[in-house]
Amino acid sequence: MAAPPRALVAKLIAVGGLLSLISFLYLYSGVPFRSRLLSSLFPSGASHSGPGSTCTPEAWADGRWNPKANYAPLTSPNTTLRAPEDVFDFNGLQGCAADREFKWHLGVDHEEQFDRFPGMTSWEWTPAKSCKGVRQLESEAFVRDLVEQGGWLVLGDSISENHFFSLSCTLFPHVRATPNYTENPYFDRAWPQNLYLNPSSPLVSTLKLPLNFSVEHTPLVTFRRVDLLLNRDELEALHRRKHPELYTDPEHPFQLFSEEQFWSLSPAEYMPLLTGQLPASRYGTLIVATAGHWTTTLLGGLRNEAAGEDAGGQTPVQRALEVDQREQARRVMAARLGGRGPETVDVVKRRVVVRAYLPGHEDCRNQHAPWQQWKPYQWKWYNWPWIGEMNGIFQKLLSGAAYPDVHYLPIDRPALLRPDAHASGDCLHIVTGTGVIEGWTQYIWHYVTRELA
Numbered sequence: 001m002a003a004p005p006r007a008l009v010a011k012l013i014a015v016g017g018l019l020s021l022i023s024f025l026y027l028y029s030g031v032p033f034r035s036r037l038l039s040s041l042f043p044s045g046a047s048h049s050g051p052g053s054t055c056t057p058e059a060w061a062d063g064r065w066n067p068k069a070n071y072a073p074l075t076s077p078n079t080t081l082r083a084p085e086d087v088f089d090f091n092g093l094q095g096c097a098a099d100r101e102f103k104w105h106l107g108v109d110h111e112e113q114f115d116r117f118p119g120m121t122s123w124e125w126t127p128a129k130s131c132k133g134v135r136q137l138e139s140e141a142f143v144r145d146l147v148e149q150g151g152w153l154v155l156g157d158s159i160s161e162n163h164f165f166s167l168s169c170t171l172f173p174h175v176r177a178t179p180n181y182t183e184n185p186y187f188d189r190a191w192p193q194n195l196y197l198n199p200s201s202p203l204v205s206t207l208k209l210p211l212n213f214s215v216e217h218t219p220l221v222t223f224r225r226v227d228l229l230l231n232r233d234e235l236e237a238l239h240r241r242k243h244p245e246l247y248t249d250p251e252h253p254f255q256l257f258s259e260e261q262f263w264s265l266s267p268a269e270y271m272p273l274l275t276g277q278l279p280a281s282r283y284g285t286l287i288v289a290t291a292g293h294w295t296t297t298l299l300g301g302l303r304n305e306a307a308g309e310d311a312g313g314q315t316p317v318q319r320a321l322e323v324d325q326r327e328q329a330r331r332v333m334a335a336r337l338g339g340r341g342p343e344t345v346d347v348v349k350r351r352v353v354v355r356a357y358l359p360g361h362e363d364c365r366n367q368h369a370p371w372q373q374w375k376p377y378q379w380k381w382y383n384w385p386w387i388g389e390m391n392g393i394f395q396k397l398l399s400g401a402a403y404p405d406v407h408y409l410p411i412d413r414p415a416l417l418r419p420d421a422h423a424s425g426d427c428l429h430i431v432t433g434t435g436v437i438e439g440w441t442q443y444i445w446h447y448v449t450r451e452l453a
């Protein structure tokens with residue numbers, strides 16, 4: 001079966017997006033990045049993980065799902081989920097601060113699927129033995145780190161929105177969420193969603209609040225919807241630069257985008273968010289994951305129904321990447337050395353974490369337990385079969401020492417083994433409380449506070 005036609009071109013654009021993100025990171029970040037700029041442009045082969053490293057992302061991901069020990073809903077007589085609000089008896093969470101699509105996120109929007117409980121919430125991830133000392137997810141310690149070391153800025157598509165919702169539960173009741181969708185039902189996906197310290201949390205009085213930190217106004221977590229890493233104008237310009245031959249006929253200008261809806265921002269918009277100053281913000285970690293919208297239904301101009309895709313083509317992709325990379329690095333260096341970046345009074349260590357993107361599972365409605373081994377696709381829905389390849393491109397780009405503050409985390413395997421953990425209406429989104437998204441949170445938190453410390 002053919003890959004989506006001219007997926008190669010889409011991949012190149014994806015890479016262009018990532019490179020722009022990286023270059024903007026250098027442009028907009030403060031002192032800690034700048035001093036490292038020159039050495040980072042001339043790689044010395046330094047490794048990403050520090051000497052205190054105890055659980056690499058690979059070791060974390062190389063584990064298995066085991067039944068939770070002493071899981072009450074399986075041992076007590078009342079094991080059926082009867083009402084949506086009872087879901088917290090099953091998933092081990094205390095509640096959730098965010099209220100957008102509350103039941104959908106928790107997997108309790110379809111009564112006929114209530115029988116997925118307690119099965120769906122009865123598994124826990126056990127990393128490989130070589131993963132030692134991974135931090136146990138604990139909301140008080142997590143809140144403390146978000147306040148004291150810097151918050152999380154989560155960028156991505158609806159899967160990252162899943163992550164935001166799950167964070168609002170992991171951090172409950174110590175956070176409050178905005179916007180309130182009960183009061184503002186006519187939401188727009190472009191709205192920022194935030195978690196702030198809940199002033200009535202008993203934790204507040206025990207925290208060392210940074211100077212100018214505002215309990216009311218400084219978010220601990222923000223989600224922004226960014227499907228493509230670049231905005232439409234930037235992607236069109238990038239494509240035009242790469243393929244000027246397609247734009248020579250003014251009567252029939254090439255249309256890169258179809259009518260399909262998407263939401264995206266320019267790095268010129270979101271990188272300044274990352275480096276914003278108190279009291280507006282104080283983020284330490286940008287978490288990004290995209291690929292779900294890198295499709296030839298959205299980038300309709302790249303669609304070619306007739307031709308089969310040359311699925312190989314790795315060599316030209318890599319060659320093009322290397323050229324791009326050098327070009328971008330030169331541009332960044334020139335801009336950085338010539339320009340003045342914002343100075344930071346309160347020095348926060350900032351970094352970017354690229355979380356491996358996640359495809360869905362075919363036939364997930366007939367899957368009721370984790371897999372021990374991932375199973376290849378049969379029907380090739382959407383761009384799912386090629387997401388691994390796109391992740392590979394990100395990984396390869398970030399694997400050298402060239403970008404010491406941008407880290408690729410290949411931690412997709414636990415989710416790939418959970419075909420049973422999807423939302424009730426589709427086979428891509430993940431239900432909060434099944435351990436899948438909570439695992440991303442746990443590992444990323446561990447990684448930025450321990451592996452990178």
Ligand SMILES: *[C@@H]1O[C@H](CO)[C@@H](O)[C@H](O)[C@H]1NC(C)=O
Nearest residue numbers: 072073076078079086089090
């Ligand atoms: C089972 O019933 C007990 C007592 O009514 C209750 O405390 C517990 O939360 C229930 N467990 C579940 C999974 O519903």
Ligand SMILES: *[C@@H]1O[C@H](CO)[C@@H](O)[C@H](O)[C@H]1NC(C)=O
Nearest residue numbers: 097098099177180181182183
């Ligand atoms: C959202 O607004 C509704 C209606 O005013 C209110 O009942 C609810 O408590 C609010 N939710 C949160 C999480 O503040």
Ligand SMILES: *[C@@H]1O[C@H](CO)[C@@H](O)[C@H](O)[C@H]1NC(C)=O
Nearest residue numbers: 210211212277278279345346
């Ligand atoms: C705190 O705010 C004051 C007044 O806006 C400003 O002068 C100072 O630099 C800020 N300090 C930090 C650490 O943000």
